[in-house]
Amino acid sequence: MLELREITAGYDRRAPVVRNASLTIEPGEAVGLLGPSGCGKSTLARVTALLHRPDSGTLLLDGEPVRRWRHRAPRELRTTFGVVFQQPRLSADPRLRLADLIAEPLRANGLHEEITERVADLSAAVGLTPDLLTRRPHEVSDGQLQRACLARALALRPRRLICDEMTAMLDASTAAALVAAVEHYRRTTGASLLAVSHDPTLLHRWCDRVITWETLTEGHVWETLTEGHAGATA
Numbered sequence: 441m442l443e444l445r446e447i448t449a450g451y452d453r454r455a456p457v458v459r460n461a462s463l464t465i466e467p468g469e470a471v472g473l474l475g476p477s478g479c480g481k482s483t484l485a486r487v488t489a490l491l492h493r494p495d496s497g498t499l500l501l502d503g504e505p506v507r508r509w510r511h512r513a514p515r516e517l518r519t520t521f522g523v524v525f526q527q528p529r530l531s532a533d534p535r536l537r538l539a540d541l542i543a544e545p546l547r548a549n550g551l552h553e554e555i556t557e558r559v560a561d562l563s564a565a566v567g568l569t570p571d572l573l574t575r576r577p578h579e580v581s582d583g584q585l586q587r588a589c590l591a592r593a594l595a596l597r598p599r600r601l602i603c604d605e606m607t608a609m610l611d612a613s614t615a616a617a618l619v620a621a622v623e624h625y626r627r628t629t630g631a632s633l634l635a636v637s638h639d640p641t642l643l644h645r646w647c648d649r650v651i652t653w654e655t656l657t658e659g660h661v662w663e664t665l666t667e668g669h670a671g672a673t674a
């Protein structure tokens with residue numbers, strides 16, 4: 441279970457881009473977040489994935505308030521999230537071959553002995569052929585690089601996926617293949633999903649439930665969280 445309660449976040453405390461956003465995602469549930477460009481969806485997605493500390497509000501993971509974000513967040517919490525962003529070229533180290541890109545989280549977590557087998561499984565799951573694994577990002581298409589970024593996001597078998605405009609830059613068939621790979625992973629693991637997009641057709645096809653930005657930020661009053669309220673304190 442993941443709950444965002446009255447999250448306010450942004451890049452300038454005097455002018456937050458997310459105001460009082462509340463959202464609950466049940467285990468295994470796929471929730472689509474729909475909103476116009478620039479409204480703050482990516483910022484909220486990054487707060488959810490422990491990548492951006494909110495100004496105020498509470499994020500609860502399995503009922504426990506999160507107290508630390510970014511590098512301060514406990515590794516065992518961070519690794520419950522698999523995140524895919526819109527622009528693979530911004531999130532991929534240009535020096536790495538695709539096999540090493542996919543293996544990054546395994547290496548960072550000391551799982552060296554699993555790398556060969558996991559990279560083979562993950563690349564097959566996202567539709568990357570072995571010949572592509574020895575190439576570097578500038579030698580592959582955006583779609584192929586995004587497939588590698590999805591494989592990297594799945595490497596540690598996360599319980600929660602966040603796909604932030606994952607398919608926005610891709611042609612229809614690559615987009616469908618990536619969504620299918622996410623759904624296959626979710627069916628086999630029971631992972632939940634937050635899919636962020638400005639495309640209602642995509643989200644309605646993909647998700648159990650689609651919420652709009654306006655609904656999210658209407659401002660719910662939470663009365664139960666007064667005792668032990670951690671807020672955003674780190």
Ligand SMILES: Nc1ncnc2c1ncn2[C@@H]1O[C@H](COP(=O)(O)OP(=O)(O)OP(=O)(O)O)[C@@H](O)[C@H]1O
Pocket residue numbers: 451457475476477478479480481482483484605638
């Ligand atoms: N690092 C940053 N520093 C300052 N302002 C930022 C930063 N990142 C985003 N913003 C601003 O915050 C607002 C919300 O951006 P965000 O990327 O969260 O929106 P979005 O809904 O995901 O948009 P899009 O669909 O275009 O990606 C925008 O006005 C954006 O310019």
